[in-house]
Amino acid sequence: MPRFIIKRLLVTIPTILVVITITWGLIRLAPGNFYSGEKRLPPAIEKNIREKYGLDKPWYQQYGKTMWNILRHQDFGTSLNFRGQSVNTIIRRSLPVSAGVGILAYLLALLIGIPVGSIAALKQNSRWDYSSMAVTMLGISIPNFVLGPILVLVFSLSLYWLPPSRWNGFFSWNVLLPVVTLSAVYMAYIARLTRAGMLEVLRSDYIRTARAKGLSEKDVVIRHALRGGLMPVVSYTGPALAFLLTGTVVIEKIFALPGLGNYFIQASLNRDEPLVIGIVAFIAITLLLMNLLVDIAYAYLDPRVRY
Amino acid sequence: MTDDPVEHHPEDQPALTPLGVPRVETPDPDVIAVGPEMAVAEADVRWTEGDEVIKGRSLWRDAWRRLLKNKLAVFGLVVVILITIASITGPWLIHKTLGFTPDYIPSNDVRLIKSFPPFTGPDGKFSWTHPMGTDNAGRDQFARVLQGGQISLFVGIISTLVSLLIGISYGAIAGYIGGRLDNLMMRLVDVLYSLPYVILIIVLLSMFRSQTPRGQLVLLFVALGAVSWLTMARIVRGQVLSLKNQEFVLAARATGVSTTRIIFRHLVPNTLGPVIVYATLTIPQVMLTEAFLSFLGFGVQAPLSSWGSLAADGAQNIAIYPWQLIFPGVTMALTLFSLNFLGDGLRDALDPQMR
Numbered sequence: 022m023p024r025f026i027i028k029r030l031l032v033t034i035p036t037i038l039v040v041i042t043i044t045w046g047l048i049r050l051a052p053g054n055f056y057s058g059e060k061r062l063p064p065a066i067e068k069n070i071r072e073k074y075g076l077d078k079p080w081y082q083q084y085g086k087t088m089w090n091i092l093r094h095q096d097f098g099t100s101l102n103f104r105g106q107s108v109n110t111i112i113r114r115s116l117p118v119s120a121g122v123g124i125l126a127y128l129l130a131l132l133i134g135i136p137v138g139s140i141a142a143l144k145q146n147s148r149w150d151y152s153s154m155a156v157t158m159l160g161i162s163i164p165n166f167v168l169g170p171i172l173v174l175v176f177s178l179s180l181y182w183l184p185p186s187r188w189n190g191f192f193s194w195n196v197l198l199p200v201v202t203l204s205a206v207y208m209a210y211i212a213r214l215t216r217a218g219m220l221e222v223l224r225s226d227y228i229r230t231a232r233a234k235g236l237s238e239k240d241v242v243i244r245h246a247l248r249g250g251l252m253p254v255v256s257y258t259g260p261a262l263a264f265l266l267t268g269t270v271v272i273e274k275i276f277a278l279p280g281l282g283n284y285f286i287q288a289s290l291n292r293d294e295p296l297v298i299g300i301v302a303f304i305a306i307t308l309l310l311m312n313l314l315v316d317i318a319y320a321y322l323d324p325r326v327r328y
Numbered sequence: 329m330t331d332d333p334v335e336h337h338p339e340d341q342p343a344l345t346p347l348g349v350p351r352v353e354t355p356d357p358d359v360i361a362v363g364p365e366m367a368v369a370e371a372d373v374r375w376t377e378g379d380e381v382i383k384g385r386s387l388w389r390d391a392w393r394r395l396l397k398n399k400l401a402v403f404g405l406v407v408v409i410l411i412t413i414a415s416i417t418g419p420w421l422i423h424k425t426l427g428f429t430p431d432y433i434p435s436n437d438v439r440l441i442k443s444f445p446p447f448t449g450p451d452g453k454f455s456w457t458h459p460m461g462t463d464n465a466g467r468d469q470f471a472r473v474l475q476g477g478q479i480s481l482f483v484g485i486i487s488t489l490v491s492l493l494i495g496i497s498y499g500a501i502a503g504y505i506g507g508r509l510d511n512l513m514m515r516l517v518d519v520l521y522s523l524p525y526v527i528l529i530i531v532l533l534s535m536f537r538s539q540t541p542r543g544q545l546v547l548l549f550v551a552l553g554a555v556s557w558l559t560m561a562r563i564v565r566g567q568v569l570s571l572k573n574q575e576f577v578l579a580a581r582a583t584g585v586s587t588t589r590i591i592f593r594h595l596v597p598n599t600l601g602p603v604i605v606y607a608t609l610t611i612p613q614v615m616l617t618e619a620f621l622s623f624l625g626f627g628v629q630a631p632l633s634s635w636g637s638l639a640a641d642g643a644q645n646i647a648i649y650p651w652q653l654i655f656p657g658v659t660m661a662l663t664l665f666s667l668n669f670l671g672d673g674l675r676d677a678l679d680p681q682m683r
Contacts, residue, residue, distance in 0.1 A: 036519050044531055051535035155400070158672075162665035164616055166623045166636075167657035170643040178647050267526040271620060275643060285527070286624060289534035297531060304524045312522055 026317070033309045038088075040305040041298060045087060048294050049080065074101075087298070097299035102291045108299035111284055116303075119280035121191055122272065123265045125200045127258075130207035135251070137208075138215025142250070143242065145220060153212065160209030165268060169202040169275040188278045199276045203268050207261055214257055219250035252323055259315040266304050391601075394677040401673020404666035411663050415477030422471045446651050463641060463652055473656050476633040480660070483548060483634070484615040488607050490553030491614075495560025496603065500591045502561070503568030514565065517558050525555040526617065533626040541629040548627050552614050563606055567599035601678040608671035612664040619660060635660040 062070070071077045078086075090096045097108035137157070141150040176183045176198065184195050222228060223246055231245045270282030277283075281300055288296035395401055422428065446469075462469055502513040529551045536547060571577065572595065580590050619636030621627035623643075628634040635656045642653025 032515075032519070036522060039519070040523060040528075043528060047528075047531050047535050158668055159661070159665060162612070162668055163661045164619055164623075164636075164639070164657070164664075166620065166643060167639055167653065167661060170639075170646040170653050171657070174646050174650055266524060267620070270530075271623060274624065285530070289530055289626075292535065301524070301527055301531065304527055308524055309522055 025320075026313070029313050029316070033313065036309060037302065037305050041088070041091065041302050042084075044298050044301045045084060045294075048292065048297065091298075091302070097302070098295035100288070100293055100296045102288060102293040102296065108295050111296065112281065112299060112303055115279055115281045115284050118188060118278055119266075119269045119273065119282060122196065122199050122203060122278065122280065123262075123269055125196070126204035126268075127207060127261065127265060129200060130204040130211050131254075133204075134208045134211030135215050135247075135254070138212035139219055139242065139247065139250070141212070142216045142219035142223060150216075154216070157209035157212045160205050161213075163205070165202050165206060166271045166275060168205055169198070169272065172198055172202055173275075188276075195276075199272050199278060202275070203265070203272045206268070207265070210257065210261070211254055214253040215250060218253040219246060222246050222249040225249070248322070252319070255315065255319055255322060258318075259312040262308060262311045266308065391674075391677040395673050398673040398676060400669045401677070404668070404670035404673065407662060407666035408670060411477060411659070411666075412481060415474050415481055418474035419471050419478070422468065422474070428468055428471065445649075446655075463638075463649075469638075469652065469655055472633045472638060473635070473659055476635045476638050476656060477659065477663070479545070479628055479632060479634045480615050480618060480636075480663075483545075483552065483618045484611040486549050487552040487556055487614040487618075488610045490549070491556035491560050491610055492603070492607055493557075494553070495557035496564050496596055496599075498557065499561035499564030499566075500568050500596050500599070503565035504572050504587070504591050504595060506569075506572075510565075514562075517561055520555075521558050526620070529555065529617075529621065530624070530626055533621065541632045544627070544629050545632065548618060548621065552617060556610055556614055560603070560606060560610070563602050564596075564599050567602060568595050571595055571598055605671060605675040605678055608667065608674055612667040612671070615660075615667075616664060 099107050141153045231241045273280040273283040285300045502510045580594050622634045622636030623640045628637050638656035
């Protein structure tokens with residue numbers, strides 16, 4: 022196991038460097054840069070700006086300096102668009118919002134998806150099975166940027182039950198709509214995955230053994246079947262996190278939340294190079310580490326998997 | 329199996345149909361050389377439908393029969409066909425009958441440049457002219473949704489074709505040649521898999537923002553096609569790995585068929601089942617990603633429309649003009665729903681054990 026973790030980390034670190042390099046390259050290869058707006062700058066000012074941001078140096082020196090600061094000092098520099106704020110500050114401030122909404126959404130999805138999927142599997146081909154699977158397919162097919170505004174229309178603008186947008190801390194009703202909107206797709210996926218996993222497990226020999234030795238149906242399902250049946254859900258967590266990260270981008274835009282995604286969109290539109298690189302690198306690191314954790318959890322839960 | 333010399337003669341490869349597979353109607357000369365049984369096994373059983381030589385039920389006929397039994401899949405198939413036909417012919421029909429195009433802004437009358445509710449004329453009375461209402465600029469929403477459908481479906485299909493082309497070749501080569509090359513190629517796929525690709529696409533699209541809507545569309549194709557082939561490569565590789573030690577491949581090798589030919593004429597056609605299933609499920613995924621990017625303003629640009637960009641306009645005006653979101657949103661959800669059910673149905677039909 023430790024060997025596996027070390028091996029994976031050895032792949033992960035170069036991957037992160039590649040992501041940063043790709044991002045840096047994309048920004049640099051594209052024509053224009055941060056200060057090339059509609060207004061043409063006087064040559065003297067442009068020269069000063071180029072000097073200040075080191076744009077007058079050859080590209081490999083700029084690249085080297087960026088990478089050195091990131092690797093040596095974990096410093097992504099200062100945002101060009103949000104004056105005077107370092108990228109690290111922005112990330113530290115906006116991360117709790119995105120991570121909180123994302124984690125809550127995933128927990129909600131687990132909380133509802135697993136029971137729905139399990140019951141569908143236990144009552145295979147029943148009316149409940151068919152209707153819940155149709156509903157989950159609907160959940161997969163409605164994009165969250167359609168679902169979000171519709172929920173706002175119904176619950177905020179028509180019924181006046183919930184606030185439509187803005188951030189007000191975690192302990193306010195403002196959190197509810199973004200979390201529900203974000204979790205809908207995962208709920209649907211998790212229900213389907215649970216159903217598929219449970220169907221396979223329920224036919225297996227060890228479940229027959231458990232039944233044969235006279236365990237109650239509740240014990241069979243909860244203590245024996247779920248453990249094996251939830252494996253697909255565990256392995257889905259890795260990709261789900263990737264989608265969760267991109268999902269929050271849309272959710273934050275719809276509900277005007279000050280999260281990582283919102284900053285990322287603004288940074289991309291404004292060609293705010295340090296901020297874009299910082300957020301992309303941060304997302305890549307989170308993603309890769311989460312994938313590693315999922316693999317470890319997988320080996321822990323399934324004794325057949327050995328690395 | 330792995331000591332095969334790697335041959336790369338691009339001109340050798342048979343012309344690929346969009347699915348990446350030459351449709352073998354006549355028995356392959358390579359196979360004929362082996363013997364009639366081989367020829368039947370390889371070419372005819374799978375490929376000829378309504379055949380006079382073999383009266384048995386082919387895999388594809390069987391699958392088709394199973395698909396027709398699945399009501400939801402048939403529903404999906406019908407809806408997809410209807411929406412495709414409506415998207416292709418709709419804007420043209422509206423132009424012929426009512427006289428406006430999706431980007432037609434009524435410039436002669438200021439009173440018309442506003443968003444009308446569905447089935448409402450400028451006088452506030454019932455009218456058939458705009459069944460989905462109009463957008464802020466007074467453009468007909470129905471025509472725009474249909475044109476958006478054209479672009480959304482087009483993006484979905486083109487990117488899926490690109491993913492088929494890259495994914496099948498990549499996966500089949502890695503799987504058949506095996507050994508160190510396979511290891512290297514699949515490690516690369518693993519690494520690409522773990523990248524936050526949607527984020528990278530946003531960087532690409534925002535940095536290389538094109539001045540023209542069409543340029544942006546091309547950029548979108550490139551970006552989506554470039555990332556959607558990874559799963560396809562894995563699936564094809566897995567299939568090829570399980571097929572490459574079977575007798576028909578051995579027979580082909582024994583008769584001196586070149587590696588390229590074995591991969592593309594003997595192995596790839598046999599991976600078609602899972603490939604078709606996955607391709608059907610890739611289309612809604614790509615369409616969803618496109619809509620997501622257009623919603624954020626990085627994808628399709630006005631005056632062109634896609635369901636994502638229409639939904640973005642609608643989401644901004646949700647409080648005042650809810651129909652601007654609801655029509656493109658529902659159309660899109662219905663299409664994705666149908667495609668997903670069709671894909672699921674195809675999977676059950678083509679591979680009953682894979683449930």
